[in-house]
Amino acid sequence: MIVSKRDYYEVLGVSRESGEAEIKSAYRRLALQYHPDRNQSNPEAEEKFKEASEAYGVLSDADKRARYDQFGHAGVNGQGAEAGDFADMFSSIFGDFFNLDPFSGQRHRRGGARAGADLKLDLRLSFEESLQGVEKNLEFRHQVACADCKGRGTLHGAAPSTCEQCGGAGQVRASQGFFTVARTCPICRGAGRIIREACPQCRGQGRLSQPVRRKVQIPAGVGDGAQLRISGEGDAGPEGGPAGDLYVVLAVEPHPFFERQDDDLYCAIGLSFPQAALGCELEVPTPWGTEKIKVPAGIQPGAQLPPLRGKGVPRLQGRGRGDLHVLVHVEVPTRLNSEQRHLLQRLGELMPHDNRPHRKS
Ligand SMILES: [Zn+2]
Numbered sequence: 232m233i234v235s236k237r238d239y240y241e242v243l244g245v246s247r248e249s250g251e252a253e254i255k256s257a258y259r260r261l262a263l264q265y266h267p268d269r270n271q272s273n274p275e276a277e278e279k280f281k282e283a284s285e286a287y288g289v290l291s292d293a294d295k296r297a298r299y300d301q302f303g304h305a306g307v308n309g310q311g312a313e314a315g316d317f318a319d320m321f322s323s324i325f326g327d328f329f330n331l332d333p334f335s336g337q338r339h340r341r342g343g344a345r346a347g348a349d350l351k352l353d354l355r356l357s358f359e360e361s362l363q364g365v366e367k368n369l370e371f372r373h374q375v376a377c378a379d380c381k382g383r384g385t386l387h388g389a390a391p392s393t394c395e396q397c398g399g400a401g402q403v404r405a406s407q408g409f410f411t412v413a414r415t416c417p418i419c420r421g422a423g424r425i426i427r428e429a430c431p432q433c434r435g436q437g438r439l440s441q442p443v444r445r446k447v448q449i450p451a452g453v454g455d456g457a458q459l460r461i462s463g464e465g466d467a468g469p470e471g472g473p474a475g476d477l478y479v480v481l482a483v484e485p486h487p488f489f490e491r492q493d494d495d496l497y498c499a500i501g502l503s504f505p506q507a508a509l510g511c512e513l514e515v516p517t518p519w520g521t522e523k524i525k526v527p528a529g530i531q532p533g534a535q536l537p538p539l540r541g542k543g544v545p546r547l548q549g550r551g552r553g554d555l556h557v558l559v560h561v562e563v564p565t566r567l568n569s570e571q572r573h574l575l576q577r578l579g580e581l582m583p584h585d586n587r588p589h590r591k592s
């Protein structure tokens with residue numbers, strides 16, 4: 232289904248002659264109305280919010296707006312703002328009004344302190360560990376707030392001084408002909424504050440990289456590629472911001488004969504021709520101990536034995552375990568001693584066989 236894009240002016244409900252301020256206030260109104268914070272699990276609102284943001288991303292940029300006016304959507308295709316630009320644009324209008332950054336889904340900075348980065352750690356598990364659950368030791372490094380300066384980066388944690396160049400605004404204004412252009416303050420690089428004497432412990436960074444050893448309990452039944460989130464074990468935020476999370480990404484080693492599919496396991500077991508023809512009793516290994524199975528006489532290659540209920544994978548959500556399915560392979564002997572050969576020849580004579588092609592079923 233091709234949905235034609237709505238006209239950006241129409242989306243924001245403004246005219247083609249509207250000025251910057253009018254476009255901004257139109258977007259502000261729509262964004263407040265449709266923001267995900269106020270419309271939880273409402274895909275329609277989310278669409279409207281995205282649409283309005285995209286329109287504003289183009290119409291608030293003089294260059295993009297001119298291109299759009301001349302060429303329509305084709306003029307700005309693929310030139311729309313990136314998620315990061317959107318986030319900047321959004322916070323420049325709303326500041327920290329909302330809890331959630333609608334574009335990255337990340338927590339918003341509180342009181343100017345940004346959250347630290349999330350970390351990712353790979354962890355290998357044996358097949359058995361993934362089925363039975365296991366306690367593992369994690370070793371990694373993360374950034375923690377410097378204790379000497381309480382994360383401020385200043386000597387003994389003194390309050391940083393306001394940047395004199397920009398008066399703490401982080402931006403300076405310069406006249407260029409008729410226009411006044413705002414740009415990031417070159418002295419404080421936009422921070423608005425200056426550290427005069429840096430904390431020697433963290434060299435003014437406010438954070439230090441620290442090794443961590445930590446135990447983690449892996450629940451029984453986790454699958455390959457599953458992620459565990461350990462909240463607050465990521466990097467500490469700059470300037471005392473909340474820590475990010477640690478994601479442990481699990482890689483489960485394959486098993487030599489069990490194959491997993493959802494909560495069920497599959498394995499194949501080889502039978503000799505006499506076992507298949509006469510039936511037998513087998514001992515089948517399962518991850519939960521060996522099980523005896525009765526194989527009926529005359530079982531065919533590729534047949535499935537009745538599933539072993541509850542001998543599969545523990546259900547992560549819910550109770551009990553999946554099943555173990557056993558497939559039958561009938562193996563043809565490749566080395567025979569003279570007695571075996573003789574008996575098989577005798578059997579062949581007693582079992583004349585019609586070798587016509589099988590009828591397609
Ligand atoms: Zn400054």
Ligand SMILES: [Zn+2]
Nearest residue numbers: 377380430433
């Ligand atoms: Zn420090």
